[in-house]
Amino acid sequence: MRSIERSTSAQAAAAELAVHARNLRKVIDDRVILDDLGFAIPRGRYIALLGANGAGKSTLMRILSMLTPPSGGELSLFGQPLRSTSAGMRRRIGLISHQAMLYRDLSPRENLRLFGKLYGMRNADQRATQLLQLVNLADRADDPVKNFSRGMTQRTAIARALMHDPDLILADEPFAGLDAPSTHTVELLLDALNKSGRTILLANHDIEQSLRLAQQVLVLRRGKLVLDCPSSQVSAAEVLKEIGG
Amino acid sequence: MRTTLSQILLLVGKDLRIEARSRQTLGLVITLGLLIVVVLGLGLGAEAAKGYSAMAVLWVAYLFSGVLCFEKTMAVERHEGAMAGLLLAPVDRGVIYLSKLIANLLMMLAVALVVTPAGVLFFSFDLSAAPLSFALIMGLGMLGVAAVGTLFAAVVSSTRLAGGLLAMVVFPVVLPVVIASTQLMLGIFRDGKELGGTGLAVLIAFDVIFVTVSWLVFEWILEP
Known part of the structure; x- marks a missing residue:
């Protein structure tokens, strides 16, 4: 009975997470793109994903949007393991990319x-x-x-x-190539979506903008997660240091 | 099943609407087909170009026009990552293949509607003996070519060698279709035989095998 209760509460806790990754790996042509990533994103959070070019941000976005499978590890969205064939899961994910699609x-x-x-x-x-x-x-x-x-x-x-x-919005460099008014419009849109309960993962190059918009920051360096903390507890200089290593 | 059919119709409609609006593909491939008929007709000379050589020349026109169709319709998906948009949606990748195949086949048939009468007139080829057999053989042949071409267009479009490589990959694979259909038509129009036999079986088997296999493997070859 006790183990059932524990299991039920673990499921409930997992369901409260929009994304839960454990030992997530992606290897392309013997090159490790993502290396044992582990992180959790609670529902309704606004997360910034930062990193230099080639750090693995876009690959992570492609895995989360089910465009490409991981090479290893476990990944669940909204408490359900991610399967590429799951049509129901696809309905819960929206991807904004620098490509218009x-x-x-x-x-x-x-x-x-x-x-x-x-x-x-x-x-x-x-x-x-x-x-x-x-x-x-x-x-x-x-x-x-x-x-x-x-x-x-x-x-x-x-x-x-x-x-x-969608419940989970993956925004992969949505501000790339935009002028100031358009950037402002997109910022307001993402903020409004977050306030209405959507979980947002924003991959971005602008550190100060990311810290201003997001509640939590994840920093990738050469495929490894090197920083995972609330954005209010870290400065742009510290993030820049983590990005550059 | 109903969802699958409605998704196929949606995607075919999308391809045809894009073609109707951009007019990028059809005008180009019809012109190419007509040019092939004329150039080969003149090149073969007045006597050699008479009658049955029309079948081979028409196949050359269909093949080159077809390859251009396959490249163009797949290029639409590659521009600005449109294919990734499709792959994000809860759409079976086999549905994407079938819709692309139908759109390509419709374009090839549109080309054939213009190029075939031109070839028939240019080569004084008498189709009146068995026009329905001609249409059936060419239709089956085009389905086989489109099945192979649609699959390889998806493979080749994600490589840097897209232009030109497709023809080199598709032509050897569809050779059985060209040989079987040409032999069938020689039998019907030159020797007065009935439609049927091994040639027809080869065409049908080729279509069934390549449509089924391509539909099944499309999931693994399609990169966003």
């Missing part, structure tokens, strides 16, 4: 409708309209994406990632 010849509305329907949404049209208003693109909803500026394309990409209302 959009069809350039289609309009934002057509892109959003397509992805919404692929996620099995019945109200895809309504949701697309709502999101295009949220990212301030309602007046350009029917123009082809190829005519958009970098900022407008990125806002469309964010709307695409949010189309299926």
Whole structure:
């Protein structure tokens, strides 16, 4: 009886975590990209993932978004082990990347409708309209994406990632190439999503911006986790030192 | 099953809409097909180009146009990481393969609708003896070529050797299709035989094997 109670409470505790990684490894062509990573992200947290180029941030994002499998270790999302075939799990993850992941010849509305329907949404049209208003693109909803500026394309990409209302938002360098107003818009959007209960993992190069936005910081150096602490307890200089080693 | 079908229709519709809007592929491949017919027709000379050589020339036109179709439709997925967007969604990778195959096949058929009459006229090839057999043989042949081409286009598009490599990979693999369909048509149009026999069995078997195998292995070869 006691062991059942313990097991139930362990499951409940695991379910409170959006992401739980243990000994996570990724090896590509004999090169170790991620080396025995272990971390936990509670639900509803805003986490910044920092590291130099090649530290393994994007690889970790690709593993968490189920685009590529890990080479070893254990990974669970929302208390469930991650399996590449799990359609239900895919519905809970949204990835914003520096690549737009959009069809350039289609309009934002057509892109959003397509992805919404692929996620099995019945109200895809309504949701697309709502999101295009949220990212301030309602007046350009029917123009082809190829005519958009970098900022407008990125806002469309964010709307695409949010189309299926994911619980975990993986933002891989979402500010890359954006001007100041667009950066501010994306910052506000991510903040609003976090306040509405979404868990956010933000991979970023701007240390000060990351410390300002996120509640917790993870720093990767050559595939290893070298810092995991609340952002209020660490300075930009300390983070920079950890990144550079 | 219903979800799978609706996802395939969605993705095929997406490919056709992109093509209708960009007009990048079809105009190019039809022009290429027509040029091949004309150049080979003139090159073969007036006598040699008469009649049955039309079948071989048409196959050359279909193959080169097809390869260009496969490259272009896969390039759309590679631009700005659109394929990664598809792979993030709860869509079976086999569904992505089947939708791409159908879109490619429809484009090849559109090319054939223009290039075939041109070839028939240019080579004075009399199709009236068995037009339905001709359509069936070419349709089965194109399905086999599209099945192989769609698979290898996905493989090749993620390498740096995309341009040109696809033709080198696809042509040797689809050789049985070209030989079987050409022999079948010679039998029908030159020798007056009925449609059937080993040639037809080879075409059907090739289609079944390559569509099934490609659908199954697509999951492992598709990189975002």
